[in-house]
Amino acid sequence: MNNFDYYNPTKVVFGKGTHEKLPKEIAQHTSGKRILLTYGGGSIKKNGVYDSVIDALQDYKIVEFGGIEPNPEYDTLMEAVELAREQSVDFVLAVGGGSVIDGTKFIVSAAKYEGEPWDVLAQKEGFSFREALPFGTVLTLPATGSEMNSGAVISRSDRKEKRTMGGAQTFPKFSFLDPTVVATLPHRQLANGITDAFMHTLEQYLTYPTDNLLQERIAEGILSTLIEIAPRVMNDPSDYKAASNLMWCATMALNGTLRAGVAYDWSTHMIGHELTALHGIDHARTLAIIAPNLYRVKFENKKDKLIQYGQRVFGLDGSCAEEAILRTKTFFESLGIETQISDYTDGAEKTPQIIEERFDERGWKGIGERGDLTPAEAKSIVEMSM
Amino acid sequence: MNNFDYYNPTKVVFGKGTHEKLPKEIAQHTSGKRILLTYGGGSIKKNGVYDSVIDALQDYKIVEFGGIEPNPEYDTLMEAVELAREQSVDFVLAVGGGSVIDGTKFIVSAAKYEGEPWDVLAQKEGFSFREALPFGTVLTLPATGSEMNSGAVISRSDRKEKRTMGGAQTFPKFSFLDPTVVATLPHRQLANGITDAFMHTLEQYLTYPTDNLLQERIAEGILSTLIEIAPRVMNDPSDYKAASNLMWCATMALNGTLRAGVAYDWSTHMIGHELTALHGIDHARTLAIIAPNLYRVKFENKKDKLIQYGQRVFGLDGSCAEEAILRTKTFFESLGIETQISDYTDGAEKTPQIIEERFDERGWKGIGERGDLTPAEAKSIVEMSM
Numbered sequence: 001m002n003n004f005d006y007y008n009p010t011k012v013v014f015g016k017g018t019h020e021k022l023p024k025e026i027a028q029h030t031s032g033k034r035i036l037l038t039y040g041g042g043s044i045k046k047n048g049v050y051d052s053v054i055d056a057l058q059d060y061k062i063v064e065f066g067g068i069e070p071n072p073e074y075d076t077l078m079e080a081v082e083l084a085r086e087q088s089v090d091f092v093l094a095v096g097g098g099s100v101i102d103g104t105k106f107i108v109s110a111a112k113y114e115g116e117p118w119d120v121l122a123q124k125e126g127f128s129f130r131e132a133l134p135f136g137t138v139l140t141l142p143a144t145g146s147e148m149n150s151g152a153v154i155s156r157s158d159r160k161e162k163r164t165m166g167g168a169q170t171f172p173k174f175s176f177l178d179p180t181v182v183a184t185l186p187h188r189q190l191a192n193g194i195t196d197a198f199m200h201t202l203e204q205y206l207t208y209p210t211d212n213l214l215q216e217r218i219a220e221g222i223l224s225t226l227i228e229i230a231p232r233v234m235n236d237p238s239d240y241k242a243a244s245n246l247m248w249c250a251t252m253a254l255n256g257t258l259r260a261g262v263a264y265d266w267s268t269h270m271i272g273h274e275l276t277a278l279h280g281i282d283h284a285r286t287l288a289i290i291a292p293n294l295y296r297v298k299f300e301n302k303k304d305k306l307i308q309y310g311q312r313v314f315g316l317d318g319s320c321a322e323e324a325i326l327r328t329k330t331f332f333e334s335l336g337i338e339t340q341i342s343d344y345t346d347g348a349e350k351t352p353q354i355i356e357e358r359f360d361e362r363g364w365k366g367i368g369e370r371g372d373l374t375p376a377e378a379k380s381i382v383e384m385s386m
Numbered sequence: 387m388n389n390f391d392y393y394n395p396t397k398v399v400f401g402k403g404t405h406e407k408l409p410k411e412i413a414q415h416t417s418g419k420r421i422l423l424t425y426g427g428g429s430i431k432k433n434g435v436y437d438s439v440i441d442a443l444q445d446y447k448i449v450e451f452g453g454i455e456p457n458p459e460y461d462t463l464m465e466a467v468e469l470a471r472e473q474s475v476d477f478v479l480a481v482g483g484g485s486v487i488d489g490t491k492f493i494v495s496a497a498k499y500e501g502e503p504w505d506v507l508a509q510k511e512g513f514s515f516r517e518a519l520p521f522g523t524v525l526t527l528p529a530t531g532s533e534m535n536s537g538a539v540i541s542r543s544d545r546k547e548k549r550t551m552g553g554a555q556t557f558p559k560f561s562f563l564d565p566t567v568v569a570t571l572p573h574r575q576l577a578n579g580i581t582d583a584f585m586h587t588l589e590q591y592l593t594y595p596t597d598n599l600l601q602e603r604i605a606e607g608i609l610s611t612l613i614e615i616a617p618r619v620m621n622d623p624s625d626y627k628a629a630s631n632l633m634w635c636a637t638m639a640l641n642g643t644l645r646a647g648v649a650y651d652w653s654t655h656m657i658g659h660e661l662t663a664l665h666g667i668d669h670a671r672t673l674a675i676i677a678p679n680l681y682r683v684k685f686e687n688k689k690d691k692l693i694q695y696g697q698r699v700f701g702l703d704g705s706c707a708e709e710a711i712l713r714t715k716t717f718f719e720s721l722g723i724e725t726q727i728s729d730y731t732d733g734a735e736k737t738p739q740i741i742e743e744r745f746d747e748r749g750w751k752g753i754g755e756r757g758d759l760t761p762a763e764a765k766s767i768v769e770m771s772m
Contacts (some may be wrong), residue, residue: 001626001627001630001634002401003400003401003402003404004398004400004401004402005397005398005399005400006397006398006400007395007397007398008395009393009394009395011391011392011393012390012391012392012393012646014387014389014390014391014392014646014647015388015389015390016389038626067540069757120429176610179387211627211630211631212615212631213611213615213637214607214608214631214635215633215634217603217604217606217607217608217610217611218603218604218607219401220603220607220623221600221603221604221606221607222600222603225600225603226602228599229599237464240387241387241597244387244597244647245387245597245598245599245600246515248387248600248601248646248647249600252600257643259402260398260400260634261400261634267391315646341393350604374549
C-alpha cells in the first residue's frame with residue numbers, strides 16, 4: 001500500500017426533511033447573518049428545495065446569485081465574486097448539483113484572493129488560493145461527489161478550456177443530502193449521475209491488481225450497488241431505497257475513500273473534458289464514450305484488473321477481460337446513454353487530431369496509472385469512439 | 387436508509403517513515419510548544435517508536451506520562467490530568483494502542499472540565515464534556531479504531547465498572563498509522579487486534595438485511611479482507627502488504643463509515659465489557675466468547691443476515707446461517723483465541739447471574755438492534771459460553 005494522507009472534514013447530513021438543521025450548522029462556522037445563496041438554472045424553484053431552504057433561513061439576510069451553468073463559466077462566477085465582496089457575505093450556501101458546488105468552490109476562494117484568479121486556475125507557479133469564505137451545500141443531484149471533496153472544474157468556453165482546482169480550504173463545511181430530490185430529476189440527469197459515480201469509481205480502481213485489498217473491495221461494492229439500483233432508479237426515481245443508495249454511492253465514489261493508497265488513472269476524464277470543451281457533450285456521456293475504448297487501447301495494462309472486475313462485479317468466470325469491457329458499455333447503454341461521438345455531433349472529424357495536439361501542448365508525454373498513455377494513443381481512442 | 391449525520395475530521399497520515407511530519411501537523415492546531423506525551427507499558431521504548439517520535443519533536447518541550455494500562459483506569463488518568471494542568475500543556479500526543487488513545491481522550495476532556503469528571507462518565511444528567519485540549523495520536527496497535535473516532539471506554543476496576551464517553555471534541559486532530567509496527571507485536575495482540583476489528587464490523591452488520599446496500603458491502607469487504615490477511619499476519623507480521631491491510635481495516639471498521647444509516651447491535655460488546663470487568667479477560671477475547679452464542683440465542687432475529695454473511699463472506703450456499711456462526715467461531719480459533727470462559731478463569735459460576743443483575747440494575751429492558759435482548763437472555767448467552 002502506498003503511503004497516503006486521508007482528510008475529509010465535511011459533515012454530511014443525510015436524509016429526508018433535514019433543512020431545519022441548516023441554521024444550526026451555519027452557526028458552527030460564522031456568527032454573521034449575511035449569506036450568498038448560489039444556484040443554477042432555477043430547477044430549485046420548481047422542485048420545492050428553494051422554498052424549503054429559504055424557510056429554514058428566515059433569520060438570515062440572503063443575497064441570491066442564480067444562473068450558474070453546467071460546466072460553470074469563469075466569467076459568470078466572477079460576477080458572483082463581485083457580489084460576495086460588495087455584500088460582505090459571511091457564508092455561502094450552494095444549492096444545486098456538481099456545477100453549482102464546483103462554481104461555489106471557486107467563488108469562495110476568489111472572493112478572498114487579491115490577484116487575478118485565472119492565474120491560479122492556469123496553475124502558474126507561485127499562484128494559489130490559501131483561504132476561502134466558509135460554505136456549505138444542499139445537494140440536488142447525485143453525481144459528481146463535489147459535495148464531499150475539495151475539487152472543482154471551471155471552464156472558459158470562449159477559449160475551449162477547462163481547469164481544475166482544489167485544496168483544504170474548499171471542503172464544504174457541511175452538505176445536506178436529501179434523496180427525495182432524485183424523484184424530481186429528468187431521466188437524462190439520472191443517467192448522467194449514475195454514469196458519473198460509476199466512472200469516478202472505475203478511474204480509481206481499473207488499473208492493475210494492487211495490495212489495497214479493502215479499497216478494491218469498497219470500489220467493487222460501489223459498482224455492484226450502482227448496477228443493482230440503476231434499473232430501479234431509472235424506472236421509478238421516487239423509490240427512496242434506490243435513490244438513497246444512488247446518492248450515497250455518488251458521494252462515497254469521490255470523497256477520498258477509494259483513493260487512499262492506490263494507483264489511479266483519470267485519463268478517461270482528461271480526454272472526456274476535451275470532448276465537453278469542443279462539442280458541449282454532457283460530462284458523464286463523454287466518459288461513457290471514451291472508457292470502453294480506452295480500456296481496449298490499454299488492454300495489456302489493465303487486463304488483470306479487468307478480470308478481477310469482471311469476476312467480482314459482473315459475476316463472470318475465467319478470463320473475462322473483454323467481456324467486462326462489453327458489460328461496462330452495455331451498462332451505460334442500459335441507462336439510455338449513447339456511446340459514440342457521432343450520436344452527439346456531426347462535426348468531429350478533426351477532434352482526434354485536436355486532442356492529440358492539446359495533450360502535446362500541455363507537455364503530457366504520458367497519463368494514466370502508469371503514466372504511459374501517449375497523446376497518439378489518446379488520438380486513437382477518440383478515433384475509435386467516433 | 388435511516389437519516390444519518392456523518393462527520394469525521396481526523397486526518398490520517400498512513401504509511402512508513404512519516405514521523406518527520408509530526409511538527410507540521412501539530413503546528414496546524416497550536417502555536418504552543420508544550421506537549422504531553424502519553425503512552426502505556428513502555429513497549430514504545432523497545433520498538434523504536436518512542437525514539438522516532440522524540441527525534442521528530444526536538445523543537446518541543448515534552449512532558450511524559452507513561453503507564454496507561456490496558457482498560458485504562460480512571461485513577462491513573464486523573465494523575466495525567468493533574469500533570470497536564472500543572473504543566474499547562476498546549477497539545478497532547480498519544481503514542482500507543484486503543485487503551486492509550488481512549489485514556490488520552492479522557493485526559494484532554496477532563497483537563498478542561500471544572501467539575502468532577504466521573505459525573506460525566508456516569509452520564510449523570512446535565513454533566514458533559516464540551517471542550518478539550520487538542521490531541522493527536524501515533525498508533526502502535528491496529529485494533530480498536532480509537533485513532534479515528536471520538537469514543538473511549540474508561541474503567542474503575544475497584545468498582546468493576548466500565549463507562550463510555552465521546553463527542554465532537556474528542557476526535558484526534560490527526561493519527562499517524564505506520565503498519566511497520568505490526569512486525570513488533572506479539573501474537574496475542576495480533577490475534578486480539580484482528581478479532582476486535584472483525585467484531586466491530588459484525589456489530590454494525592449482523593442485524594437484519596437493510597436497505598443500506600453500500601454500507602453492507604463495505605462491511606463485507608472488511609470481513610473478507612480480514613479473513614484473507616489474518617493467516618499471513620499471524621504467520622509473518624513483517625509482511626507489509628498484510629499488515630497495512632489489517633491496519634486500515636481496523637481503522638475503517640469503527641470510523642463511522644459502517645454506521646451511516648444502519649441498525650446496529652453492540653450487545654456482544656455490552657456483555658463482553660462485563661466479562662473484562664469481572665475476570666480481566668482481554669476485551670477482544672470476550673467478544674469471541676460471546677458472539678457465537680449471542681447469534682444462537684438471537685438466531686431468529688439474525689437468520690436472514692447470517693445467510694447473507696455466510697454467502698458473501700464465506701462463499702457458502704443456500705441456508706447457511708448456522709454454518710456462518712460456526713465459521714465465525716472457527717475463524718477466531720484459527721487465530722489461537724479460545725472461545726469459552728473456562729479457558730480463562732475457574733471462578734465464573736456466578737457470572738451469568740451477576741451480569742443479568744447488572745443489566746437489570748441499569749434498567750436495560752432490551753438491547754441489540756431490535757432492543758429485545760433481555761437481561762435473562764444475556765444470562766443464557768453467558769451460561770452457554772462457560
